[in-house]
Amino acid sequence: MKHLNKLLVAVTMVMGLSSQAQDSNNKWAIGFGVNAIDYRSSAGDDFMSHFDQPFKVSDNWNILPSVSYLNVSRYVGSGFIVGVTGSINQIDKFVTAPNVVVNPGDLMYYGIDATLTYSFMELLKSKVIEPTLSVGGGYTFLGDESYGTVNPGLGLNFWFTENVGLSLLGTYKKSFGDRQYAGTDTPDAPSYTQYSAGLTFKFGAKDTDNDGIYDKDDACPEVAGLKQFNGCPDTDADGIEDSKDSCPDVAGLAALNGCPDTDGDGIADKDDACPEVAGLPALKGCPDADGDGVTDASDKCPTVAGPASNGGCPELDSDKDGVIDKEDACPTVAGPASNKGCPEVTEQVLEELKVQARAVYFVTGKAILATADKGATDGRLEAIKEILKNYPNAKFAIEGHTDSTGSAKINQKLSEDRAKVVMDKLIEKGVNPANLTSAGFGSSKPVADNKTKEGKALNRRTEIRHVGSVYEGKL
Incomplete structure (x- = not known):
């Protein structure tokens, strides 16, 4: 033994x-x-x-x-x-x-x-x-x-x-x-x-990723793969191994390194700025219907050719004021180039605003438009709106003022509220809210003597200011 x-x-x-x-x-x-x-x-x-x-x-x-x-x-x-x-x-x-x-x-x-x-x-x-x-x-x-x-x-x-x-x-x-x-x-x-x-x-053989291909022969020994790719994976099953697939998670075309081309324009979706609409390589796969070199998505006039500098639109001057539309802040209303193609407020317009503004009345002591002549009041606000909308680049400040009756605190609040009521009504009628502001000054800026009835009536007012011009309306 x-x-x-x-x-x-x-x-x-x-x-x-x-x-x-x-x-x-x-x-x-x-x-x-x-x-x-x-x-x-x-x-x-x-x-x-x-x-x-x-x-x-x-x-x-x-x-x-x-x-x-x-x-x-x-x-x-x-x-x-x-x-x-x-x-x-x-x-x-x-x-x-x-x-x-x-x-x-x-x-x-x-x-x-x-x-x-x-x-x-x-x-x-x-x-x-x-x-x-x-x-x-x-x-x-x-x-x-x-x-x-x-x-x-x-x-x-x-x-x-x-x-x-x-x-x-x-x-x-x-x-x-x-x-x-x-x-x-x-x-x-x-x-x-x-x-x-x-x-x-x-x-003795080692197969770390358990894909049936031994590590010695496995080009990707730590990731399960396919025999035809020496053990490397093809996650999206498009016949292109992941290491050579630019889009390994989405099945694609061999000609595009494994990436898809949804719109069939020859540009891989990952490089296509418009992957669902066929387009041009020069425009990263986006279309250009009018052939002006500006993609339809960025072309302000996608069916009419125009230079890129004009947003793809032709050099139009719709209102014939000598200012082309792309530089015209008011392309449908004629105005001088000095005012970006928008009309300037004339003395005649200022006078008309003054007349209309003076005819706007409020209930005594309240920020409520007078109801005794409701139709007339609404008509005056409509007239003011029609004037203001012709000046889309003009900024107007609506200011409220009171006489000296009552406390300064109450008058300040009342003037602010009345100015805002006028502004809100004009906005409701379609005036651009970006062109309007409102403020109240109480009795701090009188234009007449508050010791007389006539003076107090003149001090109760709404003013619409435009570049220093003042339009007054009786309050």
């Missing part, structure tokens, strides 16, 4: 080494099974006598009915494999002379062998059948004796899967030494033939 311990220690050491090198595609293998030993080689020096009765199993072979060998091997490249095998058997058929078989008693056999094997699998380009040719050396422990051997061998493996196969091996072990074995007449260390059959498991 001391030799069995040696065998187990040796195999354990080899397996320990294998666990440190499992970093390539299935370069390691472990096999186990049964072995048979034929000692016809001990019957003489005739080499062929070793094989003249190869299949007399019951007469010549020693077979231990259990797992009796263990092999660990590593592929080193170019079809070559190195391995170590440990085997055990019990010898009860020992051939001492031609056709003379004796039972030497409880004679235990232990063997440990190192082998260099050449596999013809790559040469044959087969994935199932693997013939092998091997040579190596080992050490045999037979009873209390031991000796070395030289071991040529032939093998054949059948692979059920990439990693699992049936292994058959025949090895002739030529011995060296001079021993006398109990129960035999054999003075020399006996040569013998050993046969084995068992299962082999290849391992």
Whole structure:
């Protein structure tokens, strides 16, 4: 049993080494099974006598009915494999002379062998059948004796899967030494033939991303991918691997590096400023209906050609005032260039505003338009609106004023509210709110003597100011 311990220690050491090198595609293998030993080689020096009765199993072979060998091997490249095998058997058929078989008693056999094997699998380009040719050396422990051997061998493996196969091996072990074995007449260390059959498991391959492609052959070992792309992914399944796909998350065209072209204008959506409408490359995929070089989205006149400097519109002067529309703040109303094409407020207009404004009245002491003549009041506000809308670039300030009756605080609030009422009414009628402001000044800016009834009536007023001009209306 001391030799069995040696065998187990040796195999354990080899397996320990294998666990440190499992970093390539299935370069390691472990096999186990049964072995048979034929000692016809001990019957003489005739080499062929070793094989003249190869299949007399019951007469010549020693077979231990259990797992009796263990092999660990590593592929080193170019079809070559190195391995170590440990085997055990019990010898009860020992051939001492031609056709003379004796039972030497409880004679235990232990063997440990190192082998260099050449596999013809790559040469044959087969994935199932693997013939092998091997040579190596080992050490045999037979009873209390031991000796070395030289071991040529032939093998054949059948692979059920990439990693699992049936292994058959025949090895002739030529011995060296001079021993006398109990129960035999054999003075020399006996040569013998050993046969084995068992299962082999290849391992060591690493597939980090579990895509079925080993890391060594996987161009993207940490991301699951496809075999046709060497393990790299094609997320959008457009037939272009992600690393070469400019739009990896959206299926697209090979001609556009995997990007889609929704409008079919030959410009990838990611580069197309108008991806749903066919357009021109020069305009980043946007259309230009009038062909003036300005995209329809930016063209103020998309159906009429015009220069970009004019927003794509022709150099029009709709109101014929000598100011082209693009520079005319009032393109539909004639006015001088000095006032950006808008009409200027004339003395006649100022007088008309003054007349209308003076006729706007409020309920005494309140910011409520007088209802006694509601139609007339609304007509005056309408007239003021019609005047103001002709001057779209003019700014007007509506100011409220009171006489000195009552407290200053009440008069201030009343003047502010009345000015705002007039402004709100004009806005309701369509005057641009951006052109109007309102403010109240209470009784702080009288225009007449508050000591007389007539003076107080003049001080209760609304003023509409335009660039320093004042239009007064009676309050």
